[in-house]
Structure formats: C-alpha cells, structure tokens
Amino acid sequence: MTYQNVVVLGGSGNVGREFMSQVMRHDTVFSKKHLNPTNIIGLTDSKGFWFNRHGLNIQKNPENIYKWRDSKETFNTFMRDLDEYHQYDNLCDLLKFIQDEGMAGEIVFVDITAGKDDLRDFHLKVINDSEETIITANKNPLSIYSTDVFGTLTRFRERYGFLCTVMAGANAVSNLLDYYDTSEIVKKIEACFSGTLGYLCAELEKGGRSFSEILNDAKIMGYTEPHPKDDLNGIDVARKLIICARTFGHNVSMTDIELEGFIDESFLNIDDVDDFMESVKGADQDMKNKFDSAKRNGKTLRYIACFELHENGNSVFKVGLREVPPDSPLGSLKGSANKVIVETDIFCGDKQSIIESPGAGPDVTAWGLRRELLSRLTGRKGGDYKLT
Ligand SMILES: NC(=O)C1=CN([C@@H]2O[C@H](COP(=O)(O)OP(=O)(O)OC[C@H]3O[C@@H](n4cnc5c(N)ncnc54)[C@H](O)[C@@H]3O)[C@@H](O)[C@H]2O)C=CC1
Numbered sequence: 599m600t601y602q603n604v605v606v607l608g609g610s611g612n613v614g615r616e617f618m619s620q621v622m623r624h625d626t627v628f629s630k631k632h633l634n635p636t637n638i639i640g641l642t643d644s645k646g647f648w649f650n651r652h653g654l655n656i657q658k659n660p661e662n663i664y665k666w667r668d669s670k671e672t673f674n675t676f677m678r679d680l681d682e683y684h685q686y687d688n689l690c691d692l693l694k695f696i697q698d699e700g701m702a703g704e705i706v707f708v709d710i711t712a713g714k715d716d717l718r719d720f721h722l723k724v725i726n727d728s729e730e731t732i733i734t735a736n737k738n739p740l741s742i743y744s745t746d747v748f749g750t751l752t753r754f755r756e757r758y759g760f761l762c763t764v765m766a767g768a769n770a771v772s773n774l775l776d777y778y779d780t781s782e783i784v785k786k787i788e789a790c791f792s793g794t795l796g797y798l799c800a801e802l803e804k805g806g807r808s809f810s811e812i813l814n815d816a817k818i819m820g821y822t823e824p825h826p827k828d829d830l831n832g833i834d835v836a837r838k839l840i841i842c843a844r845t846f847g848h849n850v851s852m853t854d855i856e857l858e859g860f861i862d863e864s865f866l867n868i869d870d871v872d873d874f875m876e877s878v879k880g881a882d883q884d885m886k887n888k889f890d891s892a893k894r895n896g897k898t899l900r901y902i903a904c905f906e907l908h909e910n911g912n913s914v915f916k917v918g919l920r921e922v923p924p925d926s927p928l929g930s931l932k933g934s935a936n937k938v939i940v941e942t943d944i945f946c947g948d949k950q951s952i953i954e955s956p957g958a959g960p961d962v963t964a965w966g967l968r969r970e971l972l973s974r975l976t977g978r979k980g981g982d983y984k985l986t
C-alpha cells in the first residue's frame with residue numbers, strides 16, 4: 599500500500615487540529631476507503647516539529663480526538679510524549695531533515711499557519727529546490743509579496759494547491775484558473791470574501807447585539823484570523839482579491855487596492871489580541887449608527903471586494919463597506935456565507951458565474967484542505983460508493 603505522507607505546518611492551531619481530526623476519522627488506513635490512505639508523519643509549530651516516518655502515533659487512537667480537538671494546550675500535552683520533537687532554527691531545516699530520512703519526493707506539506715516571510719521562504723524552497731507538494735490555507739505567501747513570487751509558487755499546479763485561500767469550501771480559485779486556461783477574460787468581480795465580516799454584517803443588520811459581542815462570537819467559532827484585526831482592517835479580504843486577480847493574470851499588489859477598513863483605523867493598532875478585543879468595544883456605537891442609517895435608506899451594509907477592467911485596459915480594485923439593497927445578491931447573504939459574482943465575455947448579463955459557499959470556520963477549511971489533498975492522489979478508488 600502506498601501512503602500519502604503529510605506534514606502539517608501549524609497543525610496545533612484551530613484549523614490544524616480540526617484537520618487532524620477529520621483526517622483521522624476519514625482518510626487514514628482505518629477508513630479502508632482510499633487506495634493511498636493519508637498518513638500524517640510530521641507536524642510543526644513555530645519552534646519545531648514532531649516527526650515519525652511511520653506516522654505520528656496520535657493517529658493510532660482516533661477515540662481520543664474529542665479530548666484534544668478543542669484546545670491547543672491539551673493537544674500539545676497529548677503530542678508531548680507520543681513522538682520525538684525536534685527544534686529548528688529555520689523552518690527550511692525540515693526539508694533537509696526529510697531528505698536525510700530518505701523521504702525526498704514523498705511528502706505533501708499542508709500549510710495551516712499564518713506565517714509570513716519564513717513561510718514564503720519555505721514555500722519557495724519546496725517549489726524551487728525539491729519535488730514535494732504544498733497545499734496551503736495560508737494566504738500570505740501568495741498575496742503580500744510580489745506577483746513574481748505568486749508566479750513562481752504556482753507554476754507547477756500539480757505541486758501547489760491553493761483552493762482554500764479564497765472561499766475555503768468552494769471552487770472559486772479553480773473556476774478562475776479555468777478562465778485563465780481558456781483565455782476567458784475576467785472583466786468584473788464583486789464578492790463577499792470574509793466569513794467574519796459577513797457574519798458581522800448579517801448579525802448587525804438584525805439588531806439587538808453589539809458589534810464587539812458578535813465579533814467575539816466569530817472568534818469563538820474560529821471564523822477570524824489569528825489576530826482579528828487582520829479581518830477588520832480589510833487586509834484578509836484584500837489578500838483574497840489579490841490571489842483571485844493574480845490567478846486570472848493581473849500584476850497587482852496591496853498598494854493597488856483602494857482599501858477601507860471595516861472599523862475606524864484608530865482601533866486597529868493594538869497587537870495584543872485580548873487588549874484588541876477589549877478596545878473594539880469603542881466601535882460598538884459607530885457600527886450601530888452605520889447599520890441604522892443604511893436601514894433608514896432601505897439598504898443594508900456588506901463588506902465588498904470589487905475588481906473592474908475598464909475599456910481602456912485600466913483595472914480598479916476596491917475593498918470596503920458598501921450600502922446595498924437587502925434583497926440583492928450580496929445584500930441577502932446570511933451568516934458566514936461568501937459569494938463571488940464573476941463577469942467574463944461569455945459569462946455576463948443573466949449568465950454571470952455565481953459561487954456561494956461558507957468561506958470560514960475550521961470545519962469548512964479543514965474539509966477544503968482534505969478535498970484538495972485527496973484530489974491529488976494518483977490512485978483513487980472508485981466503484982464502491984457505500985456510506986462508511
Ligand atoms: N479560520 C478560518 O476559517 C480560515 C483560516 N485560514 C487560514 O488558516 C491559517 C490558520 O488559521 P487558524 O488555525 O485560525 O490560526 P491559529 O493561530 O489557530 O493556528 C496557526 C498555527 O500555526 C502555528 N505557527 C505560527 N507560525 C508558524 C510558523 N512560522 N511555522 C510553523 N507553525 C507556525 C501556530 O503555532 C499555530 O498553532 C491562517 O493563515 C488563516 O488565514 C484560511 C481559510 C479559512
């Protein structure tokens with residue numbers, strides 16, 4: 599039997615633990631469903647990694663999942679005694695380690711960190727200097743650096759999966775790649791790309807609860823970024839718009855985007871997450887006023903990413919809060935739902951392409967990562983469509 603050997607980067611985080619638990623329930627050798635069962639052989643945090651070339655021992659006891667899934671501390675306690683932990687100076691040491699273990703060319707790295715420069719360097723090294731594969735939910739390497747970095751990372755599509763960077767549970771990225779491949783020019787995009795901000799808008803529209811209470815809920819449900827300011831300053835949505843636009847061929851960077859945060863800038867400079875969550879209470883009244891005012895105009899508010907290609911070839915990128923009719927395609931979104939409306943030459947007027955799906959949450963994101971992982975298997979079992 600050939601295994602799909604996986605190293606999970608950031609495996610003890612919120613999405614990471616859910617990913618581990620889903621894999622252990624459905625995709626390992628126990629499931630008997632796959633010709634190439636998933637075998638998690640490594641797991642990293644920001645200081646080091648657990649490694650076992652035969653598979654991490656935590657996978658042997660799926661009945662313990664419910665003891666560690668909901669807490670990073672308990673998870674780390676579980677992991678502590680099961681397999682050997684190696685500290686690293688640099689994440690790239692991991693590649694050398696895998697080569698020394700004789701496993702070069704056999705690994706899929708799943709990046710579920712929110713890392714920046716160190717993860718960019720790691721992704722580049724994997725793509726340029728190894729034969730391994732990466733599947734990423736981390737948007738930073740593809741969005742906050744130059745379009746050249748994006749181009750280098752995505753040049754071997756079979757070795758670089760990034761469907762989960764935009765609307766984690768949906769086919770938004772693959773649809774845009776199809777437009778690129780078929781030379782179908784994308785002329786316009788309008789999208790709600792944030793589960794957190796979508797949930798905030800839908801709940802504020804109902805009235806009754808304050809902005810900060812709803813934000814706290816979104817954080818508990820795992821919709822927010824590790825630091826929720828990265829949702830509220832609009833950067834997370836801007837990163838997704840950049841990934842989309844680069845996917846269909848635009849050379850675009852953060853400075854090309856007209857970006858308006860969800861709340862006033864004065865709240866967005868606090869690095870400590872708990873202090874930040876306390877300080878945003880100061881935005882409660884302002885957010886209530888904005889939604890009340892929209893309602894008086896017969897409208898509601900949605901946080902919208904927009905791209906438009908003008909006749910003269912110029913393109914415009916905007917991200918911000920906009921008043922829209924409550925019964926419009928974006929105004930009618932509920933909960934954490936995401937939606938992207940794309941116009942091309944063929945797909946326009948009443949033939950616009952519309953994708954709606956949940957776009958945030960550990961369960962949805964972990965499922966999206968597993969789907970992408972399984973879609974890359976060389977031998978997939980078919981013909982046995984039984985519920986298991
Ligand atoms: N929460 C969601 O709904 C979605 C999240 N994502 C992305 O998934 C990533 C993880 O999100 P969460 O699990 O919510 O965050 P988290 O903060 O709970 O987990 C991140 C984990 O990465 C580890 N880590 C941080 N820096 C690292 C480094 N340099 N090397 C190795 N490990 C490192 C941390 O120790 C932590 O365990 C983020 O990039 C986020 O944008 C993407 C789609 C949806």
Ligand SMILES: N[C@@H](CC=O)C(=O)O
Pocket residue numbers: 763765766791792793794795821822823829834957958959
């Ligand atoms: N914080 C993000 C998570 C997914 O990308 C969101 O709320 O959409």
